[in-house]
Amino acid sequence: xxxxxxxxxxxxxxxxxxxxxxxxxxxxxxxxxxxxxxxxxxxxxxxxxxxxxxxxxxxxxxxxxxxxxxxxxxxxxxxxxxxxxxxxxxxxxxxxxxxxxxxxxxxxxxxxxxxxxxxxxxxxxxxxxxxxxxxxxxxxxxxxxxxxxxxxxxxxxxxxxxxxxxxxxxxxxxxxxxxxxxxxxxxxxxxxxxxxxxxxxxxxxxxxxxxxxxxxxxxxxxxxxxxxxxxxxxxxxxxxxxxxxxxxxxxxxxxxxxxxxxxxxxxxxxxxxxxxxxxxxxxxxxxxxxxxxxxxxxxxxxxxxxxxxxxxxxxxxxxxxxxxxxxxxxxxxxxxxxxx
Numbered sequence: 001x002x003x004x005x006x007x008x009x010x011x012x013x014x015x016x017x018x019x020x021x022x023x024x025x026x027x028x029x030x031x032x033x034x035x036x037x038x039x040x041x042x043x044x045x046x047x048x049x050x051x052x053x054x055x056x057x058x059x060x061x062x063x064x065x066x067x068x069x070x071x072x073x074x075x076x077x078x079x080x081x082x083x084x085x086x087x088x089x090x091x092x093x094x095x096x097x098x099x100x101x102x103x104x105x106x107x108x109x110x111x112x113x114x115x116x117x118x119x120x121x122x123x124x125x126x127x128x129x130x131x132x133x134x135x136x137x138x139x140x141x142x143x144x145x146x147x148x149x150x151x152x153x154x155x156x157x158x159x160x161x162x163x164x165x166x167x168x169x170x171x172x173x174x175x176x177x178x179x180x181x182x183x184x185x186x187x188x189x190x191x192x193x194x195x196x197x198x199x200x201x202x203x204x205x206x207x208x209x210x211x212x213x214x215x216x217x218x219x220x221x222x223x224x225x226x227x228x229x230x231x232x233x234x235x236x237x238x239x240x241x242x243x244x245x246x247x248x249x250x251x252x253x254x255x256x257x258x259x260x261x262x263x264x265x266x267x268x269x270x271x272x273x274x275x276x277x278x279x280x281x282x283x284x285x286x287x288x289x290x291x292x293x294x295x296x297x298x299x300x301x302x303x304x305x306x307x308x309x310x311x312x313x314x315x316x317x318x319x320x321x322x323x324x325x326x327x328x329x330x331x332x333x334x335x336x337x338x339x340x
Contacts, residue, residue: 024098059109076228077108078313083197083227093172093223113223123204130165158263183221185286191278195271197230203261240320
């Protein structure tokens, strides 16, 4: 997600969601919504649309994909919305999302996280501006290499560099946690969210800093966005059923989720281990906050929605999502909360 058109106000996107009173699980037909432009970092199927009910609100629209190899439509749409529900329950500021259809095709909407009067600087800009040691900007489809460290993958996109790049950056607009928590302290929650929803796609274009255009206002971490590559969205139902039939197989699949978009040598750490590393770099107050959020996290409202049925989501996908979330929550609680 690049800058995109700005949304209406510098307020929590979760508050904006509630103010609309719309059910994100009921697909909206956006076929007649005004096209504002193509997302620069995406493809022709990733576009910006204007909300006809509020012209100051603009949404990033993504179609679901259907690989030629399988011919089966994937679940980026329901994964996006389900991950948003998990984020809200965890206390992670995130983009408002919902299911939609456009010209008969399934898709998802994600509200722009950029308030009026702000620029959105992606992570790569923040890392470059901070002169992050060893950072080499990644270009999708190309091999990123640091000549001084040829064996390092995704060089410089590390938690330590991100913490330095976010020095002085405040929490996102509308964040409900302790006022003393910094932008990096909140970013730690994004890493925990990734481990919960099995999101391996937190590259340096999938987090950003909001920079005010007026001098004297603070930079803020942008709310989290782009979670469509989560929750086994691309698995076949046969694969889901096979994993569900064997708890060991499901656990093995969950453990294969790695933080491969971050700097690593050899095998990338698991998403859970990466979350542990992130929380070790947070302030004591933030570590206590996220530990408490994990310890008390209630996924039952989302489980109830999945049990009722979600448009475009099969029963095996719903069951797999529910069991995976609860498994990953237990793994995180064991790793982060026990003995804290």
